[in-house]
Amino acid sequence: MSSTLRTVPRLALRAPASAKLSALRLPAASTSSARTLARAYSSQQQRQYQLPRTRKAGTGGILGVLAAGALAGWYFYSKQQDETPAWKKVNYQNVYKDIADLLEDENYDDGSYGPVFVRLAWHASGTYDKKTRTGGSAGATIRHAPESEHGANAGLDVARRRLEPLKQKYRNISYGDLYTLAGVVGVQELGGPTVQWRPGRSDKQADACTPDGRLPDAAQGADHVRDIFYRMGFDDREIAALVGAHALGRCHTYRSGFDGPWNASPTVFTNFFYTELLENTWVPKKWDGPKQFVDKPTGAFMMLPADMAFKTDPRFRTYIELYARDQDTFFNDFSAAFAKLLELGVKFPEDAPTYRFKTLD
Ligand code: HEM
Known part of the structure; x- marks a missing residue:
């Protein structure tokens, strides 16, 4: 040349x-x-x-x-x-819409993937330990074994598989951002409050998986629930607000061993977890499975032993009563606590914007 x-x-x-x-x-x-x-x-x-x-x-x-x-x-x-960093190349409003389009499926559970998306976002984030600053949604380690195989995460592969085509479509989104955004979509599109959300999580490999036992054990009571959530940095009011997500979805015997929904509208975000817990009479379910409670009149709805602790523990009960009578306060508190949960342990880029997504019509 x-x-x-x-x-x-x-x-x-x-x-x-x-x-x-x-x-x-x-x-x-x-x-x-x-x-x-x-x-x-x-x-x-x-x-x-x-x-x-x-x-x-x-x-x-x-x-x-x-x-x-x-x-x-x-x-x-x-x-x-x-x-340009990868996270900046993604149109998150488009991702939000595409996740929303994945929610409905009349052949799945009660007709919506929303509840299991909320559970995926929570389990991806709820491994955070504020002392060691490990865990949380930043690495999306929930997709790797051994974390994906921890007993508490049973069934969440269903949610991850449902979301995978979007990871292929939006190559620059991280799994951590995708899973947490799916939780936001689940809450909002099922009628819950707006949850503010930021992008910029980067994924980690299997060696960053957290040890088993960081998520709550449904068979235990208030002390255990506090140990788990205090470790993440939540107080009693925030814990009581977060567990209100049990208005959504159901337990599956082939996942957790427990069985049934918490109320009659498991695909609508309401304060019914609190109203049911306080206003219904709950009796132990007569079956061969793990100890759980069912409503006395119909036996169609359920409470976990850990759920019942929110009724019997006096400090938790104050907030349960508050949220049962005031849905707006519940929505505000849930929105703040859930946004905090999804950000635990994440070091966001300085210029990461905060999104408040509009729900679809
Ligand atoms: C005391 C703490 C908690 C315990 C012991 C607990 C336990 C459980 C269990 C055993 C299930 C049933 C899983 C299955 O069989 O499919 C479940 C489902 C669910 N949990 Fe929790 N959970 C707790 C807190 C939370 C929090 C903080 C959230 C969200 C903010 C949440 C959201 C959900 C949702 C939406 C479902 C339904 C999933 C579906 O329908 O597939 N949970 N939880």
């Missing part, structure tokens, strides 16, 4: 706009600088440039300059793209 040829791309890369301009002007202007450019782009020997300029030579030069301009434009565009 001649030295002339090597100079050209550099010239063009530095000044793509002016190179293009020169190219456009070239046929009319036969200034020496225009000639230099034309020559620079030619693959011909220099002596050919000493011949009188022909129409053919001029066209070749123009095409060359145009090509270099295009090349330079492409170079600058791709360089800029490379330097």
Whole structure:
């Protein structure tokens, strides 16, 4: 390759706009600088440039300059793209909408993936330990064994599989962002409060998985629930607000061993967890499965032993009563506590914006 040829791309890369301009002007202007450019782009020997300029030579030069301009434009565009962090290349409103489109399926459970998306977001985040600053949604380690196989996470592969096509569609979104955003969509699209959310989590590999036992054991009581949630940095009021998510969804014998929904509208976000807990009479379920409670009148609804602790523990009960009589306060408190949960342990980029997504019509 001649030295002339090597100079050209550099010239063009530095000044793509002016190179293009020169190219456009070239046929009319036969200034020496225009000639230099034309020559620079030619693959011909220099002596050919000493011949009188022909129409053919001029066209070749123009095409060359145009090509270099295009090349330079492409170079600058791709360089800029490379330097943009992956999380900034995603249109999160579009992801929100696509997740919302995945919710409904009349053949799945009660007709919506919303509840299991909320549970996925919570289990991806609720491994956080504020002392060691490990766990949380930042690494999305819930998708790796052994964490994916911890007993508490049984059944969440269903939610991850449902979301996977969106990870393929939006290659630049992290799993941590996708799973937590799915929780936001689940809450909002099922009628719950707006939950503010930020992007920018980066994924980690299996060696960052948290040890088993960081999520609550449904068979235990108030002390255990406090141990688990205090470790994450929540207080009693926040814990009482978070567990109100049990208005959504149901227990599955083939996942947790427990059975049934908490109320009659498991695909609508309400304060019914609290009203049912306080107003219904709960008796132990007569069966071979783990200890759980069912409502005395119908036996159709359930409470976990850990849920019952919120009724019997006096400090938790204050908030249960508050949320049972005041849905707005519950919605406000849940929104704040859930947003906090999804951000535990995440070091967001300084310029990560906060989103408040509009629900779909
Ligand atoms: C005391 C703490 C908690 C305990 C012991 C607990 C336990 C459980 C259990 C055993 C299930 C049934 C899983 C299955 O069989 O499919 C479940 C489901 C669920 N949990 Fe919790 N949970 C707790 C707190 C929370 C929190 C803080 C949230 C969210 C903010 C939440 C959201 C959900 C949802 C939405 C479901 C339904 C999932 C579905 O329908 O597939 N839970 N929980």
